[in-house]
Amino acid sequence: MVSGLSAGAGLPSVEEVIELRELSKRYGGRVAVDGLSVRVRPGVVTGFLGPNGSGKSTTMRMILGLDAPDHGEALVGGVAYTQSDWPLKTVGALLDAGAFHPGRSARAHLAALAASNDIPGSRVDEVLGIVGLSGVAGRRAGTYSLGMRQRLGVAVALLGDPAVLLLDEPVNGLDPEGIRWIRELLRGLAAEGRTVFVSSHLIAEMALTADRLVVIGRGRLLAETTVAELAGGGDSLEDAFFRLTSQATDYRGSEMS
Numbered sequence: 001m002v003s004g005l006s007a008g009a010g011l012p013s014v015e016e017v018i019e020l021r022e023l024s025k026r027y028g029g030r031v032a033v034d035g036l037s038v039r040v041r042p043g044v045v046t047g048f049l050g051p052n053g054s055g056k057s058t059t060m061r062m063i064l065g066l067d068a069p070d071h072g073e074a075l076v077g078g079v080a081y082t083q084s085d086w087p088l089k090t091v092g093a094l095l096d097a098g099a100f101h102p103g104r105s106a107r108a109h110l111a112a113l114a115a116s117n118d119i120p121g122s123r124v125d126e127v128l129g130i131v132g133l134s135g136v137a138g139r140r141a142g143t144y145s146l147g148m149r150q151r152l153g154v155a156v157a158l159l160g161d162p163a164v165l166l167l168d169e170p171v172n173g174l175d176p177e178g179i180r181w182i183r184e185l186l187r188g189l190a191a192e193g194r195t196v197f198v199s200s201h202l203i204a205e206m207a208l209t210a211d212r213l214v215v216i217g218r219g220r221l222l223a224e225t226t227v228a229e230l231a232g233g234g235d236s237l238e239d240a241f242f243r244l245t246s247q248a249t250d251y252r253g254s255e256m257s
């Protein structure tokens with residue numbers, strides 16, 4: 001359990017689930033997301049797994065209103081994210097760790113976001129502490145390592161003390177310490193009752209981080225299960241994942257004999 005994550009504004013209610021209803025998206029002739037219906041519940045980490053190109057990022061962008069679905073809808077706590085009065089207080093998202101003004105310090109970046117989102121300035125130092133950037137908060141973000149940028153991205157996600165967290169491949173490029181840190185942070189946030197939805201194509205990492213799994217391939221739901229259930233058929237988790245997704249990739253090479 002990670003302590004001190006919340007700004008104390010009250011923990012999320014059970015209403016704050018992510019609900020995808022028949023969500024679909026095409027880019028030209030290519031189907032990216034295909035009739036995806038899923039409920040992501042609070043209090044656990046839900047891993048969003050699928051091979052490269054299976055539609056995970058597109059789904060997350062649609063939840064955040066950054067892409068419009070061709071069909072269906074994505075709701076957070078029963079409403080579309082774009083209808084939310086204070087989006088940063090509703091959903092904390094980590095999509096692209098590089099998206100900071102390189103000349104701005106981490107503290108200045110967070111302070112500007114707090115000011116424009118009706119978040120008390122005192123929360124800035126709180127989140128810097130949570131992500132371990134207090135000592136370097138005055139440095140320009142452009143000088144940060146990938147791991148530090150990732151931590152700053154997590155600080156942004158936590159700034160509004162949201163009930164729902166959405167993270168797209170948060171461990172990409174992190175060293176083992178950073179990976180363990182993200183894992184423990186996400187588990188702590190879920191233990192506080194938040195809804196934590198985290199995408200990855202790394203089944204072994206998800207096995208350590210997630211309680212529940214949503215597995216997709218070619219934009220379609222392949223399984224909504226628990227880590228224990230997926231590995232329960234006698235296979236290793238990796239074998240079970242490959243079996244599940246074997247018909248849903250375009251690019252897998254043949255095995256060497």
Ligand SMILES: Nc1ncnc2c1ncn2[C@@H]1O[C@H](COP(=O)(O)OP(=O)(O)OP(=O)(O)O)[C@@H](O)[C@H]1O
Binds near residue numbers: 201
């Ligand atoms: N802006 C876009 N324009 C055209 N095609 C896109 C666009 N974004 C995604 N796609 C296509 O949609 C499909 C799903 O891509 P998406 O990035 O959502 O998958 P992903 O599961 O997140 O993949 P990865 O694990 O590699 O990040 C892919 O075929 C991709 O090429």
